[in-house]
Amino acid sequence: MIYTLCALLGAALLGLDQWVKWWTSSHFSAPVPPHIYWTADPARDFLPGLVELTRVHNYGAAWSSFSGQRWLLVGLTSLILLAVLYALVRRIVRHPLGVLAGCLILSGGLGNIIDRARLGYVVDMFHFQFWPAYPVFNVADVCVVCGAALAAVYYLRFYEKYDKKGGPHGDADTAAR
Template structure:
């Protein structure tokens, strides 16, 4: 089953990188394009930090955190056998999102972000961030409602 969980992570990375490639190829930095009027725009930005631009230029920190997170997630995917599949799906999405942004940091020195919510003041984010968020939500659902022995 490990192959399945790694495949989910791989699909998440692939989708993230494909969307980022499209953004870089079709928009210039700072350019906005309407996606869903009054809900969301595409806005190509280069993020040298994290959400709300915290930790700008601290790339080494993100390398360390992502490496530790990857090791922990892989350990849990391999060692935890008797858990609800939702736990493994959440870890796979977290892994895919983390690796998607890590690829940007290694390859570009920054993360490509593109989704800007119009109805709330929220950081511009990308597909990898979405997978991390969904992964965290699913992990909480699993830990609270399904399997209190996951970790």
């Protein structure tokens, strides 16, 4: 049941990510030289004083690292997502917090892979007004960051007790040995 609920949430978040990227692309002009990454349109308040909307084309990963390495990023992200998917499908992760973390990571990673493969860049749109140096991000980035944070909490607090083989709730075969 938890797998189904998390999969539905992940699919909904992936849909939201793609819709927000589409909306941003249709309401802000595309970046043009000399603004290769940022749109020339002024930012618009989303949550006044907190978050503004803009349009940025990110040709790299976080903080534009590996900029211009489109297929390397698609490949690395795909490998990470396959590992997370394997852990979920093989039920290596069974605790609800771990399953939720995996689904968030999958949904966010897929959202950014779709952009990279289709466009060659990721569309970002949210910018913290109170923290100008923080990079612009999107819904998929929020999913990946929240999923990674939940995965860390899951691993540090729950993995050993609930999902480690041979533990109290692990596989019966390994527990009997």
